[in-house]
Amino acid sequence: MSIEINNLSLGYQDKLVVKNLSLKFPRNKVIALIGPNGCGKSTTLKAVARLLKPKQGSITHKGQDIWQKSPKEYAQELAFLPQQHLVPEGIKVRELIAYGRSPYLNLWGKLSQKDEELVNWAMAQTQTAELAEQLVSDLSGGQQQRVFLAMTLAQDAELVLLDEPTTYLDLNRQAELMGMM
Template sequence: MISAKNISVSYGDNTIIDDLTLTLPKGKITALIGPNGCGKSTLLKALARINKVTSGEVLLDNKPLGRFRDKELAKELSLLPQVLVAPEGVSVRRLVEYGRSPYLSHWGKLSQEDSQIVMQAMQETGVNDLANQSVDSLSGGQRQRAWIAMVLAQDTSIVMLDEPTTYLDLSHQIELMKLMREMNNKGKTVIVVLHDLNQACRYCDHLVVLKEGKLVAQGEPKAVFNEELLRHVFSLNATVIQDPIADTPMCIAY
């Protein structure tokens, strides 16, 4: 379980997250949603110890993140950031192998178990046929699947994804959402930043709604996603109806 107690995050004199407290449910998919600039990605990176909190603390299983050694924390949680830059010419297989870095010995060699985990991650994400291709030669959807394979190879109980559907066409977005659900079905806690509100409601179990660096609401989509919330947080006039396929809330703007 990962939680934040009265955390604030600032860039210089600009406070992005302001005195925020929350606990994210274990074994669920949580979406961080809110308007642009509300602090979604900043919060995600604070939960992953990428951003330093200026006050308060982030806890993993009631232990402050600051007490974890780097390799120890990398075995507990993984983060797929927005900006993905692979070394020039690196193959898909090599990229996915980077996910095993926290487990390698001082010699840096993959064990047989490591290699099996890498192969399984590539199979689950459908990139095993691309193993020998360079990452920079792939399409956007293929490249995103390769990066997710790397995250899967890291084999952490908590997976964090920062706007993973950005630059993907609709079919690849849905493919990614289904892959996220598959990860969750295997016991992983998933925390994802999303812009598409209907995708967040359909594929996620828990919503965390932010506005101007503050927590506005959290809970199951059916409990918190409504027309008043859309007006207050997103300045959006919309009707909320029931998704006829997923039986989850969906909004239609007008």
């Protein structure tokens, strides 16, 4: 098993959103969490991505509690594309995609040849190479979504969590994304 969730309860302030959830995410599989709005899908993904501490229960990756791993170590294992993202002002597409390599960078933050290759690969996969020198803030919603997906792919993590990844994408891009996954 890759990710295992045991008796997980999650919420915000006093409101419990997820109660006693247990799941196993097998390796090398595409898993979809399906349910009505507000049932806790995004909340569960945030917990697996370590953005939300559980009120109860545990989440393990390869048998180890995810909260026992360093942030850098866990970021090398898991990439997360949230449902909503903040679009930074004044940053170009290539720079944002290169942020996906942050968990691997040394103190000076310079991209290695391998990092550059992964950034180029992610741009090719998401068809964002032609946007490389444009400001992310100037792009359409669908283009921004592809750029953030490229950043997630450039992270080259074993696990990739995508929360509503087809938002803002036209039908052709949605089909391409699903095929890629």
